[in-house]
Amino acid sequence: MSSSDTLVATGNKAHSHGPGSPVPLQARSERPTSYDVADFAVPNGREEEWRFTPVRQLKALFEDAAGTETPKVDASGPEGVVFETVAADSLKVGKPQDRSAAVAWNHAGDAFAVRIPVEAELTEPVHVNVASLGARGFSHLIIESGRHSKAIVIIDHSGSGELGSNVEIVVGDGSDLRVVSIQQGDHESIHLGQHDAVVGRDAKLHHVAVTLGGKIVRIGTNVRYAGPGGDAELLGVYFAEGGQHHENRLFVDHEATNCKSNVLYKGALAGDHARSVWIGDVLIRAAAEGTDTFELNRNLVLTDGARADSVPNLEIETGEIEGAGHASATGRFDDEQLFYLQARGIPEDAARRLVVSGFFNDIIGKIGVPEVTEHLHEVIEEKLARAAELSTSAKAVIGQ
Amino acid sequence: MATLEIRDLHVSVDTENGPKQILRGVDLTIAGGQTHAIMGPNGSGKSTLAYSIAGHPKYNVTSGTVTLDGEDVLDMSVDERARAGLFLAMQYPVEVPGVSVANFLRTAKTAIDGEAPKLRTWVKDVNKALADLDMDADFGTRNVNEGFSGGEKKRHEIVQLELLNPKVAILDETDSGLDIDALRIVSEGVNRFAGQGDKGVLLITHYTRILRYIKPDFVHVFVDGRVAEEGGPELAEELEANGYERFLKAGAK
Numbered sequence A: 001m002s003s004s005d006t007l008v009a010t011g012n013k014a015h016s017h018g019p020g021s022p023v024p025l026q027a028r029s030e031r032p033t034s035y036d037v038a039d040f041a042v043p044n045g046r047e048e049e050w051r052f053t054p055v056r057q058l059k060a061l062f063e064d065a066a067g068t069e070t071p072k073v074d075a076s077g078p079e080g081v082v083f084e085t086v087a088a089d090s091l092k093v094g095k096p097q098d099r100s101a102a103v104a105w106n107h108a109g110d111a112f113a114v115r116i117p118v119e120a121e122l123t124e125p126v127h128v129n130v131a132s133l134g135a136r137g138f139s140h141l142i143i144e145s146g147r148h149s150k151a152i153v154i155i156d157h158s159g160s161g162e163l164g165s166n167v168e169i170v171v172g173d174g175s176d177l178r179v180v181s182i183q184q185g186d187h188e189s190i191h192l193g194q195h196d197a198v199v200g201r202d203a204k205l206h207h208v209a210v211t212l213g214g215k216i217v218r219i220g221t222n223v224r225y226a227g228p229g230g231d232a233e234l235l236g237v238y239f240a241e242g243g244q245h246h247e248n249r250l251f252v253d254h255e256a257t258n259c260k261s262n263v264l265y266k267g268a269l270a271g272d273h274a275r276s277v278w279i280g281d282v283l284i285r286a287a288a289e290g291t292d293t294f295e296l297n298r299n300l301v302l303t304d305g306a307r308a309d310s311v312p313n314l315e316i317e318t319g320e321i322e323g324a325g326h327a328s329a330t331g332r333f334d335d336e337q338l339f340y341l342q343a344r345g346i347p348e349d350a351a352r353r354l355v356v357s358g359f360f361n362d363i364i365g366k367i368g369v370p371e372v373t374e375h376l377h378e379v380i381e382e383k384l385a386r387a388a389e390l391s392t393s394a395k396a397v398i399g400q
Numbered sequence B: 001m002a003t004l005e006i007r008d009l010h011v012s013v014d015t016e017n018g019p020k021q022i023l024r025g026v027d028l029t030i031a032g033g034q035t036h037a038i039m040g041p042n043g044s045g046k047s048t049l050a051y052s053i054a055g056h057p058k059y060n061v062t063s064g065t066v067t068l069d070g071e072d073v074l075d076m077s078v079d080e081r082a083r084a085g086l087f088l089a090m091q092y093p094v095e096v097p098g099v100s101v102a103n104f105l106r107t108a109k110t111a112i113d114g115e116a117p118k119l120r121t122w123v124k125d126v127n128k129a130l131a132d133l134d135m136d137a138d139f140g141t142r143n144v145n146e147g148f149s150g151g152e153k154k155r156h157e158i159v160q161l162e163l164l165n166p167k168v169a170i171l172d173e174t175d176s177g178l179d180i181d182a183l184r185i186v187s188e189g190v191n192r193f194a195g196q197g198d199k200g201v202l203l204i205t206h207y208t209r210i211l212r213y214i215k216p217d218f219v220h221v222f223v224d225g226r227v228a229e230e231g232g233p234e235l236a237e238e239l240e241a242n243g244y245e246r247f248l249k250a251g252a253k
Ligand SMILES: Nc1ncnc2c1ncn2[C@@H]1O[C@H](COP(=O)(O)OP(=O)(O)O)[C@@H](O)[C@H]1O
Pocket: B013, B014, B015, B020, B022, B040, B041, B042, B043, B044, B045, B046, B047, B048, B049
């Protein structure tokens, strides 16, 4: 397969899988999870959960050894929020699903907890900054929203190191919690993260994964429901540039009745060997009557040499549901759109920006946190400017 | 007075089997104040002519010239051509997801004029242009051409024509696929534009029907990549009566 191939994986079949052995989600949900690193072999890249990932570059995060640094974690927030350091095993909502998550669990030390008290309605977002400082380190965050509280928590991952992280999220009954996780490490940074969320009765979780930087970023987000009436909106935005690998793996496990999930991930890719992977697994168990779920992944390939893989899986074990659907589409930048805008006088670079911002428009509108959406607009502009420079210099090389 | 001058234009497209010649020497002069109709059968190269003038990258000009008021159009990028005063109403307008009509129109107007339009008058102008084409004001919040019916797309092209007010408008089968009411509404828009007196119009059509509403000063019959015959409005009447038969036979010789 040449490097300019774009894999267009469309998931119109309920059990579609890419090349490789199809693994039913039921089996996936029973896949070993463990707090013990020894329960996971070092991945070789042929495993179902690692086959898209450049595992050879991840040795440091598979090694069962203490970190060479402790990532710097600092947090701030409006009155009412409680920050504290707690034992790693104080909650155990998440359970590592792969070797890197188990390594991170065991070597992160204590967890840093953010608690939103019962019925608190925070007026400003809570910020948690996790900076990895150039070495190999691990972090463990816990976010808990009390019953009927309302809050926004923004986790900002930055730095130049290799980071393994676990995030445990408990959405208290009737609460409304918005967690935005931004991955924006330096160009050489690596980040493997696992997020586990439990959505309480009648609670609402908005989980937003924004990946804007890092050589390899792989975030697994797992959501389950503690009671009926839960609602999870899972959003993701990524923009991989040359040499970057951005991977998102979702697993929504519907077991409680009358719960909703809505997954929307959108990504752009520009540059040689820009790579994105999106795996969206949704399982509706036999007991999960009244479930309403939809998942959608769209990718916009802006240049040759970039590749997006997209694999939605929806498995339904009960007929008594409200609705279930999934879709996935990967397309190239549409030169006809560019021509149309330019034919109305709009210069090429502005036209390009308009098309790409149009592509992201709906999802950015859903993020609902102005400081995040502004930042996103800025970073997307910067990335497009870099992509435009690339194509100009490429033309110069060909001599056009 | 704007003049668009096309001289001996040869255009090819790249195909799997190498370049394919489509335009074979087109000569055409559209002076300000004139409306020219180009009529021709399917596949004769009408859209190729329109796209080539607008600068679509698919079409390679192998020889010939296109100038607007003496300026070399072929040397300009697509957006420079538009800013120089050319406008192409497309046969198949393109959908641009996530970009609202209001944002699109304002961005285009700003680019064409070199400055942002005055907010208060602009909103009024947009609403009037939409209303004139019998389009609801809330089209402004819709995404460009997305989910528009065929007729709405064509009316949206004429909304843009009126708001951007170029020197020369090329209308590529704007009449195709319109019902009679929409045809009348679109024609009135074109006539308002042309009625300013100094504007050039190149009206490309497959059918004579629209010529009942828009009166051309000149009619060109386009066959096999070139102008086969030119005349006044009477030529359109002949086509109405006899079709393209006579020209196709001539072209096939
Ligand atoms: N990309 C292309 N590859 C091959 N042939 C093309 C291509 N684009 C246009 N053509 C051919 O060029 C001719 C003229 O097309 P067009 O300009 O669209 O004609 P019209 O608008 O008069 O119907 C047609 O025969 C068409 O099939």
